[in-house]
Amino acid sequence: MTVQLVTASDAESQRAQEVVADVPTGLFIDGEWCDAASGKTHDVVNPATEQVIATIADGGPEDARRAIEAAAAAQRDWGRTAPRERSEILRRAYDLIMERQDDLALVMTSEMGKPVAEAKGEVAYAAEFLRWFSEEAVRIGGDMMLSGDGLTRIFVSRQPIGPCVLVTPWNFPLAMATRKIGPAIAAGCTMVFKPAHLTPLSSFALVDILVEAGLPAGVLNVVCSSDAGSVVEPWMSSGLARKVSFTGSTAVGVKLLEQASQHVMRSSMELGGNAPFIVCEDADLDKAVDGLMIAKMRNMGEACTAANRIFVHRSVHDALADKLAERMGALSVGDGLAEGVQVGPLIEPKALDKVVKLVTDAVDRGAEVRCGGDRPKGAGYFYPPTVLTGVDPGSALMEQEIFGPVAPLIPYDTDDEVVELANATPWGLMGYVYTESLERAFRLGEAIETGMVGLNTGLVSNPAAPFGGVKASGLGREGGKLGIEEFLEVKYLAAPRT
Structure with missing residues (x-):
C-alpha cells in the first residue's frame, strides 16, 4: 500500500519561515557573530521539501584557530566565577528556552524534519539539561581527611578541566548541544563547539539564548562547517583544548580518540548503537x-x-x-x-x-x-x-x-x-x-x-540519569551526577599536620 504524504499548509510553512529567518547564520567567536574567514557559505535544506531554508557561514581552519584561542583566553576568568553565577546563567537559559518552546520547535522541524509535537518534546528535554546542571553547578564537592599515619592533611578539590571541544550530531540538534554545554558551563569550562552542518540552526538559536542569559564572551565559541575535519582537527592539535566530547559514529570517534591521545585529552564518546x-x-x-x-x-x-x-x-x-x-x-x-x-x-x-x-x-x-x-x-x-x-x-x-x-x-x-x-x-x-x-x-x-x-x-x-555505552558505543557518561565529573579535574593538596 502506497503511503500518502501529508504536506504543510501555506500558513504552517509561512510561520516556520518567519521563525527561521530570525536565527543567526554566522560563526560565533569571542562573543561576536561573524562570517567565515574564507567567505564560504553552506545551505541548510528542509528534508521534507528539499528546499533551502537558510544559508550559513561555512567555517574553516582559520576560524577554528580564532575560536580555540578565544576559549583559551577566557578560561582563567571563567573558571574563577562563582558556582552560583554559573548556575543562574543556566537557569535563566532554561527559562528562556521554555518560553520560546514553540518557535524553537519550528526551527528544529524545518531543519531536520521531525514532527513539531516531537520537536517540542526535544526542546523541553534539552532545556532540562540546563536546569539539571544549574543545580549541579553549586554541588561540586571535595574531601578532607587525615592520612593513615596521622601526619598529613589530605585536601581533595575539583577544578574545571579547561577548554573543551564539543561536537554534536544532527538527529537531536538541541538536546545534544545542551547535554554537553550544560555541564561544561556548570563546571567552569570554556568551549569550542561544532554543531552538525545539516542542522545548525537549533544550536545557533541556543547560542543567542545563552548570551541573553548572561554567558560572557569567549566562553562558548561556535564554528559550523561542511568539512568537519577542517575545524575539529585544528582544535584537537592546538594543545589548548583539554577535553573532547563527541556524539556520532564509532568510526569518527576512533579518529578523535587517536587525535586526543597526542595531547592526552580527556575524552567522552557517545558512539553508535545496535x-x-x-x-x-x-x-x-x-x-x-x-x-x-x-x-x-x-x-x-x-x-x-x-x-x-x-x-x-x-x-x-x-x-x-x-x-x-x-x-x-x-x-x-x-x-x-x-x-x-x-x-x-x-x-x-x-x-x-x-x-x-x-x-x-x-x-x-x-x-x-x-x-x-x-x-x-x-x-x-x-x-x-x-x-x-x-x-x-x-x-x-x-x-x-x-x-x-x-x-x-x-x-x-x-x-x-x-x-x-x-x-x-x-x-x-x-x-x-x-x-x-x-x-x-x-x-x-x-x-x-x-x-x-x-x-x-x-x-x-x-537528564538525571547517566547516558552512555560500553564496547564500541563509547566512553564516559552524560547527564546525571556523573555528567559534570567529565568536565572536572581532581586536585589533591597535601599539608603537614603540625
Missing part, C-alpha cells in the same frame, strides 16, 4: 508494542538508542508482529510542520538510500514485508514505517544501525539464546527487555552488554 529489544513469552504484548513504538519510531528511527534488532519469543512472535504492523502502518507520514503528522522525513538522500538498501537486502534474503517497504513518490526524503518478519540473521540490517523507521523481527526460543544474539555485536549502548517476571528482567538486563537497559519501557533517556 540496540536489541527483547520480548519474552510472558510479556504484556500491548505494553511491548507501546514501548516498541517509542524505542523504534522516536525521531523516525534516527537515534542511536533505537530498537534495531527486535527479538521476540517464538510463542508470541506472530501475535506481536500483527499488533506492531497495525500500529506502524497506521502512522501519518509527511512534512513535520503539518498538523497531525507522526513520521517526518529522513535527514538526507544518503540516509534514505541506506534504509532502502538495507530493506532490499533483507527482502532478497527472504524477509516478509508486513507493512511499508515502498518509498513514496515526490519531494522529500521519506520512508514509510516498515515491519519485517522472517529476517535472515545474515542480513545487513542485523549488523548495521538502520537509522530509519524499519522494525525487523527475529524469533528466539530460550533466554540463553537471546542473550547470545543480543550481545553478538561490537556495540553496547542500549537494550530493552519486556517481561512480567522481575527476576527475569534483572537477569536479562544484567546479562546484556550495554550501558543502559530499559525494563518494560521504551524511553530511557533522562
Whole structure:
C-alpha cells in the first residue's frame, strides 16, 4: 500500500519561515557573530521539501584557530566565577528556552524534519539539561581527611578541566548541544563547539539564548562547517583544548580518540548503537508494542538508542508482529510542520538510500514485508514505517544501525539464546527487555552488554540519569551526577599536620 504524504499548509510553512529567518547564520567567536574567514557559505535544506531554508557561514581552519584561542583566553576568568553565577546563567537559559518552546520547535522541524509535537518534546528535554546542571553547578564537592599515619592533611578539590571541544550530531540538534554545554558551563569550562552542518540552526538559536542569559564572551565559541575535519582537527592539535566530547559514529570517534591521545585529552564518546529489544513469552504484548513504538519510531528511527534488532519469543512472535504492523502502518507520514503528522522525513538522500538498501537486502534474503517497504513518490526524503518478519540473521540490517523507521523481527526460543544474539555485536549502548517476571528482567538486563537497559519501557533517556555505552558505543557518561565529573579535574593538596 502506497503511503500518502501529508504536506504543510501555506500558513504552517509561512510561520516556520518567519521563525527561521530570525536565527543567526554566522560563526560565533569571542562573543561576536561573524562570517567565515574564507567567505564560504553552506545551505541548510528542509528534508521534507528539499528546499533551502537558510544559508550559513561555512567555517574553516582559520576560524577554528580564532575560536580555540578565544576559549583559551577566557578560561582563567571563567573558571574563577562563582558556582552560583554559573548556575543562574543556566537557569535563566532554561527559562528562556521554555518560553520560546514553540518557535524553537519550528526551527528544529524545518531543519531536520521531525514532527513539531516531537520537536517540542526535544526542546523541553534539552532545556532540562540546563536546569539539571544549574543545580549541579553549586554541588561540586571535595574531601578532607587525615592520612593513615596521622601526619598529613589530605585536601581533595575539583577544578574545571579547561577548554573543551564539543561536537554534536544532527538527529537531536538541541538536546545534544545542551547535554554537553550544560555541564561544561556548570563546571567552569570554556568551549569550542561544532554543531552538525545539516542542522545548525537549533544550536545557533541556543547560542543567542545563552548570551541573553548572561554567558560572557569567549566562553562558548561556535564554528559550523561542511568539512568537519577542517575545524575539529585544528582544535584537537592546538594543545589548548583539554577535553573532547563527541556524539556520532564509532568510526569518527576512533579518529578523535587517536587525535586526543597526542595531547592526552580527556575524552567522552557517545558512539553508535545496535540496540536489541527483547520480548519474552510472558510479556504484556500491548505494553511491548507501546514501548516498541517509542524505542523504534522516536525521531523516525534516527537515534542511536533505537530498537534495531527486535527479538521476540517464538510463542508470541506472530501475535506481536500483527499488533506492531497495525500500529506502524497506521502512522501519518509527511512534512513535520503539518498538523497531525507522526513520521517526518529522513535527514538526507544518503540516509534514505541506506534504509532502502538495507530493506532490499533483507527482502532478497527472504524477509516478509508486513507493512511499508515502498518509498513514496515526490519531494522529500521519506520512508514509510516498515515491519519485517522472517529476517535472515545474515542480513545487513542485523549488523548495521538502520537509522530509519524499519522494525525487523527475529524469533528466539530460550533466554540463553537471546542473550547470545543480543550481545553478538561490537556495540553496547542500549537494550530493552519486556517481561512480567522481575527476576527475569534483572537477569536479562544484567546479562546484556550495554550501558543502559530499559525494563518494560521504551524511553530511557533522562537528564538525571547517566547516558552512555560500553564496547564500541563509547566512553564516559552524560547527564546525571556523573555528567559534570567529565568536565572536572581532581586536585589533591597535601599539608603537614603540625
